Amino acid sequence: MSNIESDNRGLLLACPNCGKRNRLKYEGLGQTFRCAQCKNELPSPREPIDIKSDLVFDALTSRSTLPVLVDFWAPWCGPCKMVAPELVKVAAETSGHFVVAKVNTEQLPSLARRFRVTAIPTMAVFKGGIEVAHQAGAMPAPAIRKFVEPWR
């Protein structure tokens, strides 16, 4: 499970120094954020973020200053389970350059329909609210990195 939550304005994460929850606005991702309480620098998100609604998905993909890698998955999908730890690696390795998000297509079927996800897992990259890359099939971390690298 992700320790990072998301709402329609930004990512919510706890300061590793003092524990205060901070919001990283989508518009500012890729820049340096400081904790509102202790003023320590906050680390860039380095784990996949679970998207909970269409609204949050739209807010993130349209406003994020960083490109967003989205994994469309489902709980019943075997290959998706193999991709999950690979995606965790990619999120850590590309921290500060990409936002890595996960969409459960069982919970959010409207997103799967909108982006023509006909097989899962499917990975897609969004830049400035536009889907710029789309690929079905499980990939190991190095292949996922190669897939996103052109959009960095």
Ligand SMILES: [Zn+2]
């Ligand atoms: Zn703090």
